[in-house]
Amino acid sequence: LNPETRRNAAIIALVGVTVSFMLYFAAYKSRQAKNAAIVQNLIGGKDVSGQQAPDFELKKVDGSGTVKLSDYRGRAVMINFWATWCGPCKIEMPWFIDLKKKYADQGFEILGVAMENTDPPEIKAFADKMGVNYVVLKGKEEMYAKYGDFEGLPTTFFIDKNGVITAEYQGLHSKSDFEDRIRESLAGYSASNHSEHK
Amino acid sequence: MKTLFATLLLAVVAFAQDPLAKKAWISVSPIAPVTVARGKATNAELKFKVSNGYHVNSNKPTAEFLIPTEVVLQPSKELTIGKIAYPAGKDFALSFDPKQKLSVYSGDVAFNIPIVAAKTTKPGTYMLKGELKYQACNDVSCFPPREAPIQISVTVK
DSSP states (O other): OOHHHHHHHHHHHHHHHHHHHHHHHHHHHHHHHHHIIIIIOOSSSOOOTTSBOOOOEEEBTTSSOEEEGGGGTTSEEEEEEEOTTOHHHHHHHHHHHHHHHHHGGGTEEEEEEEOSSSOHHHHHHHHHHHTOOSEEEEOOTHHHHHTTOOOSBOEEEEEOTTSBEEEEEESOOOHHHHHHHHHHHHHOOOHHHHHHHO | OHHHHHHHHHHHHHHHSOGGGGOOSEEEOOOOOEEEOTTOEEEEEEEEEEOTTOEEEOSSOSSTTOOOOEEEEOOOSSEEEOOOOOOOOEEEOOTTOTTSOEEEEOSEEEEEEEEEEOTTOOSEEEEEEEEEEEOEEOSSOBOOOEEEEEEEEEEEO
């Protein structure tokens, strides 16, 4: 083979390998996106279910001090990341008020974490107007990274009595979906439970 | 050969980027340059497209706390920005709450930014800089407020 033919063959091989890689990668991403949408309810970020919930300390919007997640060990906790400017967040708040009333005596707690720059008194006024009966905290930017770089609000994590994340919902889901996940978090994390709705 | 290899490498890197990392809810078109006589007014047209399946609040949202879409331009000694006539929003309701009507922009959106050149402004080309502020949602999620940079080249004659 002369040098020009060898060069052309190398170019064709290189282009072929690159195109094959791109096709393979496209197929992989497509599968991943489908799984994320249908199976894991994740819009973006990492699935952190089954992991120990990262501890945090945040200020309460009513100015009465701070709250640490680890203070709630021994109880099932639902952490709801939300914002006053988020329409879907507003829809689920009345459901959470009902669910808190229904499951509080079984050791269930809700922490609402407002992920926005709004001043705490304004967030409190909003929560009061909505009739919120659970603790509302002022979030910090670092919470996104702490909890798997979740995308968008609302995003809700369900944590069992041992501090393990049993499920994550990004975006609005139905009230019955939330209730099912709360029951599971009260029952405790198990891999089989997780895989059922994962 | 080296150029081809570099091009292919760049293509692969760009292709392999996680689409979520650079997700933008709107795309703003470059604003066409405008010309205005001293002491007169003109309009610059701002056009943007909201990604399929998403919406941003109109300039007059229907509920308290919702963040309006608005243009904020840096003050200029030579040019004055007039009152922007933002388009009315479309009625929209989330599927989980069909009764609550929201006022949103979706799809293609365009409106004029009035610009006035003072009689004392020296002829020349000036660049107005600023941003389009918006906050996007889809049917089940909302995303943090963002600012898209904009600039308008204004030639004063």
